[in-house]
Amino acid sequence: xxxxxxxxxxxxxxxLVTGCAQQEKIHYPQAKxxxxxxxxxxxxxxxxxxxxxxxxxxxxxxxxxxxxxxTQNYLSKIPFRNQLKQRLTxxxxxxxxxxxxxxxxxYYFSKNDGLQNQSVLYVKETLDAEPTVVLDPNKLSxxxxxxxxxxxxxxxxxxxxxxxxxxxxxxVEIFVINLGTMETLKDHIQWAKFTGAEWRGDGFYYSAYxxxxxxxxxxxxxxxxxxxxxxxxxEQKDDILVYENKQYPKRFYSAETSDDENFLFVYESGAGxxxxxxxKDLRKPNASFIEIASNxxxxxxxxxxxGDELYFSTNDGAPKYRVMKTTADKPQFANWTDVIPESxxxxxxxxxxxxxxxxxxxxxxADHAYVYTRDGQLVxxxxxPTLGTVGFTGQKGEKEAFYTFTSFxxxxxxxxxxxxxNTSEKYLEPSVKFNPDEFVTEQLFFNSKxxxxxxxxxxxxxxxEKNGQNLVQIxxxxxxxxxxxxxxxxxxxxxxxxxxxxxxxxxxGGGEYGEEWHIAGTKMQKQNVxxxxxxxxxxxxxxxxxxxxxxxxxxGSNGGLLVGAxxxxxxxxxxxxxxxxxxxDMLRYHKxxxxxxxxxxxxxxxxxxxxxxxxxxxxPLHNIKNDGTPxxxxxxxxxxxxxxxxxxxxxxxxxxLQASNTGDAPxxxxxxxxxxxxxxxxxxxxxxxxxxxxAFTMYNLGMSMK
Numbered sequence: 001x002x003x004x005x006x007x008x009x010x011x012x013x014x015x016l017v018t019g020c021a022q023q024e025k026i027h028y029p030q031a032k033x034x035x036x037x038x039x040x041x042x043x044x045x046x047x048x049x050x051x052x053x054x055x056x057x058x059x060x061x062x063x064x065x066x067x068x069x070x071t072q073n074y075l076s077k078i079p080f081r082n083q084l085k086q087r088l089t090x091x092x093x094x095x096x097x098x099x100x101x102x103x104x105x106x107y108y109f110s111k112n113d114g115l116q117n118q119s120v121l122y123v124k125e126t127l128d129a130e131p132t133v134v135l136d137p138n139k140l141s142x143x144x145x146x147x148x149x150x151x152x153x154x155x156x157x158x159x160x161x162x163x164x165x166x167x168x169x170x171x172v173e174i175f176v177i178n179l180g181t182m183e184t185l186k187d188h189i190q191w192a193k194f195t196g197a198e199w200r201g202d203g204f205y206y207s208a209y210x211x212x213x214x215x216x217x218x219x220x221x222x223x224x225x226x227x228x229x230x231x232x233x234x235e236q237k238d239d240i241l242v243y244e245n246k247q248y249p250k251r252f253y254s255a256e257t258s259d260d261e262n263f264l265f266v267y268e269s270g271a272g273x274x275x276x277x278x279x280k281d282l283r284k285p286n287a288s289f290i291e292i293a294s295n296x297x298x299x300x301x302x303x304x305x306x307g308d309e310l311y312f313s314t315n316d317g318a319p320k321y322r323v324m325k326t327t328a329d330k331p332q333f334a335n336w337t338d339v340i341p342e343s344x345x346x347x348x349x350x351x352x353x354x355x356x357x358x359x360x361x362x363x364x365x366a367d368h369a370y371v372y373t374r375d376g377q378l379v380x381x382x383x384x385p386t387l388g389t390v391g392f393t394g395q396k397g398e399k400e401a402f403y404t405f406t407s408f409x410x411x412x413x414x415x416x417x418x419x420x421x422n423t424s425e426k427y428l429e430p431s432v433k434f435n436p437d438e439f440v441t442e443q444l445f446f447n448s449k450x451x452x453x454x455x456x457x458x459x460x461x462x463x464x465e466k467n468g469q470n471l472v473q474i475x476x477x478x479x480x481x482x483x484x485x486x487x488x489x490x491x492x493x494x495x496x497x498x499x500x501x502x503x504x505x506x507x508x509g510g511g512e513y514g515e516e517w518h519i520a521g522t523k524m525q526k527q528n529v530x531x532x533x534x535x536x537x538x539x540x541x542x543x544x545x546x547x548x549x550x551x552x553x554x555x556g557s558n559g560g561l562l563v564g565a566x567x568x569x570x571x572x573x574x575x576x577x578x579x580x581x582x583x584x585d586m587l588r589y590h591k592x593x594x595x596x597x598x599x600x601x602x603x604x605x606x607x608x609x610x611x612x613x614x615x616x617x618x619x620p621l622h623n624i625k626n627d628g629t630p631x632x633x634x635x636x637x638x639x640x641x642x643x644x645x646x647x648x649x650x651x652x653x654x655x656x657l658q659a660s661n662t663g664d665a666p667x668x669x670x671x672x673x674x675x676x677x678x679x680x681x682x683x684x685x686x687x688x689x690x691x692x693x694x695a696f697t698m699y700n701l702g703m704s705m706k
Contacts, residue, residue, distance in 0.1 A: 026074065026666055028658040029066040038587070041609035045587065045616070052651040053592075055640070056215050060651070064640075064671050067654065071635075071668040078695045080705040084494055085691040087705070089115070091490045092683060094432050099393045099402040099414045100127065104157030108134070117144025117682030121151065121162075123179075135162060135177065147680025152197040152204065153179070155261060159232060161197035161204055167641040168676020169218060170194070170594075174206060176232060189236050193222065198257045198264075200282065203231040205242060205255035205264070218643040222594050223249040227266060243278075243289070250596045257282075258305040259396075263328065265302045270597045272296035273481070273518070274315070279331045293333045298515075300333065304352045304396060306374070311339065313350055318342035320514035323350060323357070323376070339376040346514045348483070353394035353401045353419055358382070360390060362513075364443065365455050365485055365506045369403070371419060380422045385410065387443065389485040392417070402427060407486040408459045408502075409436040434493055438462055441486070446539035449531040452508065452520075456536050457486060458545070460501040466544045471500045471701045472551050474536055478507030478529035479558035479601055481518040491690035495698060498705055501545060507532040507562075509601070523603040524614050530565050537573050549575055552632075552697045556580035557645055557677065558601075564620025564653065567632060571625070571662075574632040576700040578693055579620070581638055581645050581677055584653040586619035587612070592646045621653050630663035633700040635693070639675035647671065665700070 033048035052060055075081060093114040100107040107127060112119040118138050122131035140146040149163035149172045160179055163172040174189035174197060195207035207227050212220055227243040230236065243253055243266050251270035257263065262283050269275040277293040277300040293300040298316035305311070308328040315321045316333065320343065324336040340347075340359065348367065349360040356379065357372045367390045369382035384390055388407030394400065394417075401419050406412040414428040444456045464470060473495060477484055484506055492502045506512045509521020509529045521529040533553075540546050551574050555563045560582020567577050587605040589595040596604075603611040616622050625631070634657065638650035654669035670692055675681055681689070698704070 026070060028070065029063055031063060031655040040605055040612045049652040049655045052655060053648040055219065055647055067669050068671055071670050074666060074668060075692055075695060078699045081691060081695040083705050084695050085687060087494050088490065088687050088690050090433050091493055092687060094430050096430065097428050099404045101393050102395065102398060102400055103153045115683055117684055118147055121148065140164065143674065144682030144684060145674045149680065150196055152199060154199040155259060165680050167674040168639060168680055169641045170643050185232065187230065187232060189230060194252055195254060198255045200257050200261045203229055205229050205257065207254050218641055219592055219646050221592065221596065225251065225253045227253050227255050256302055260305060263305060273600050274299040281328055290331060292331045303350050312336060313347065315515050319516050320345065321347035340372060346511060351392045351394060352396040354397065354399045356419060358392050362483055365483065365512045367485060382422065387486055389487050406488045408441050408457065408488065409439045411488045439496060446535060448535045454532050454535060455506045456503055458501055458503045459496055461496055461499060464501065468544045468547045470546045470550065471703055472503055472540055472546045473500060473697060474503045474505060474551065474553045476505040476507050476533050476555055476562055477559040478509035478521050478532065478562055481511040483511040491694060494705065495694055498703055500703065503536060503540065505533055505536040522601045526618065529562060530569060530618065533562060533566050534570050534573065548573060550701065552576040552701055554578040558583060561620060565618045567634065568620060568623040568625065571629055571631045576633045576697050578635045578637065578697060581642055582620065582649060583645050584620040584649040586615040593643045621656060624656050624660050625662060626660040628661050631665060633665040634667045635696045636669040639672040641674065641676040644677035
């Protein structure tokens with residue numbers, strides 16, 4: 001069970017040149033400008049491309065079509081693009097299997113044969129038995145753009161609710177399968193979002209919004225999140241409204257039930273960095289909800305119940321999290337007592353397996369796992385293969401356990417774990433067409449502008465020489481308490497194979513060192529994130545790994561904002577930049593879909609004059625230079641169904657860049673169709689996207705493929 005954190009790439013190279021590829025003059029579409037202005041605390045701010053926010057008009061569609069034609073024409077001329085795509089296809093074409101999850105004596109897992117657009121859900125009677133298909137999402141659409149978003153099996157094992165998303169949208173639909181007959185029932189839930197299915201009896205709790213305005217499904221602000229109970233065999237219109245709070249239209253509400261179905265928890269989030277928590281004893285007829293944790297500056301998460309004993313995790317009074325417990329008759333936070341106090345490392349996950357707890361901690365941005373008794377006594381540390389990321393499966397009362405381990409050059413490998421004897425044996429090891437022994441992973445530490453010690457991982461091919469001429473790609477995120485840990489990524493392998501250094505920086509704003517690290521990169525301390533990222537490039541230069549003219553950067557979502565901001569602040573430092581699905585308009589981000597939820601990290605332009613001025617000073621859209629300062633080659637990416645960070649951010653940023661005097665390097669935008677923020681994207685689209693990201697990056701860094 002994951003701790004709730006409220007919110008969710010030398011020798012033998014073939015380098016031909018060590019500078020930017022020669023550019024031809026690009027004639028961008030002439031985007032019209034309107035005389036639109038906003039006034040913030042007496043300051044007038046122009047927004048000439050406001051019309052691009054209305055992404056359903058014919059005018060915007062024509063602009064998108066013209067931009068995509070120019071971008072694809074540019075990318076099609078990169079000489080090794082097809083070769084890169086073939087290498088990526090070969091790399092991703094391996095059998096991918098998830099760790100088995102045991103439910104009611106059966107084992108559920110997902111498998112992808114290699115190039116299937118979506119993984120298929122299977123069940124086996126025993127670990128050695130032949131699997132049976134439970135659900136094949138590839139049959140739900142011809143192009144693979146319908147994805148399985150999540151599953152939930154009822155506590156009696158009779159039913160499985162499953163969530164699907166279409167074209168990458170955050171909107172989900174919920175269906176139900178009878179696991180005895182494998183029949184899909186008539187139950188169908190629409191306009192659900194940020195939800196699972198929490199079972200109680202022959203029904204489940206879920207969260208949804210009212211049906212949105214037609215034509216505005218992917219852009220209008222989402223308000224009045226509600227929790228419903230759906231009984232199997234009934235229509236959605238008959239679902240029971242369980243919880244709503246009309247006082248706070250711009251907050252999230254989600255439900256969680258205990259395995260014994262005795263307790264219901266409701267989470268309210270979206271205001272502070274954490275959540276409020278409510279509790280209801282379902283054994284008591286007509287019981288009302290009790291607010292048991294009310295300080296939404298902190299996170300409170302239910303972990304497990306044993307009879308009337310309730311276990312929780314929280315960072316209230318423990319910035320790096322702790323495990324606590326109480327009883328059902330005294331559920332309020334004031335009555336919680338420590339089971340495992342806060343440690344020097346960040347508690348990332350807790351899972352109850354058999355009669356014990358497995359805790360995962362982050363130490364310098366890499367996972368370490370430990371087994372404890374239920375009363376908090378350390379039993380032993382789980383020995384992991386190397387610095388990396390681990391995830392456990394298992395449940396209370398069952399000794400059988402598995403974990404999946406991955407690192408930069410360590411494809412996700414499943415181990416069967418004996419919790420009593422603390423022994424691991426490989427259960428499934430993927431066969432990827434590359435040799436991990438040819439690569440090196442290092443963890444480096446450097447001091448940021450204000451002296452803060454920042455960790456960074458680098459991955460490169462053996463034989464790399466620190467000659468100042470290596471090509472580097474730096475990746476970062478730095479926000480929302482999200483930790484970047486070592487994981488395997490197909491897309492970066494060709495870059496490293498051909499002599500590049502992949503660097504991943506653990507910036508402030510993330511969760512790598514707890515809530516204080518997170519807060520140090522939020523609101524009016526957001527510049528720390530940019531300074532940390534800039535500092536990473538400066539350190540790699542100072543240590544002779546690379547030099548100016550050899551550095552590319554990439555980031556997505558909040559990481560897209562990061563890339564846009566540092567390009568404006570230090571255009572001299574980078575040669576190529578890829579801001580993906582980025583938050584680029586920091587003055588208006590909160591006016592679309594769930595953008596209001598990011599105010600706890602960013603603040604808004606409406607909060608105060610000081611907050612407005614701070615946001616405007618780094619907003620990627622509002623700080624593009626227009627004085628002839630050379631900018632790096634930039635490939636902006638977005639998608640038509642991104643209702644997390646709406647495409648208007650990237651549209652307006654691209655139009656402004658193209659109209660500004662920033663030198664001759666290309667300023668292109670790639671706008672995907674039938675795709676969203678990233679989750680659920682079919683393999684075919686992922687390969688196309690990776691190809692374009694890295695073809696653009698490698699070409700503009702002067703790299704070619706062997």
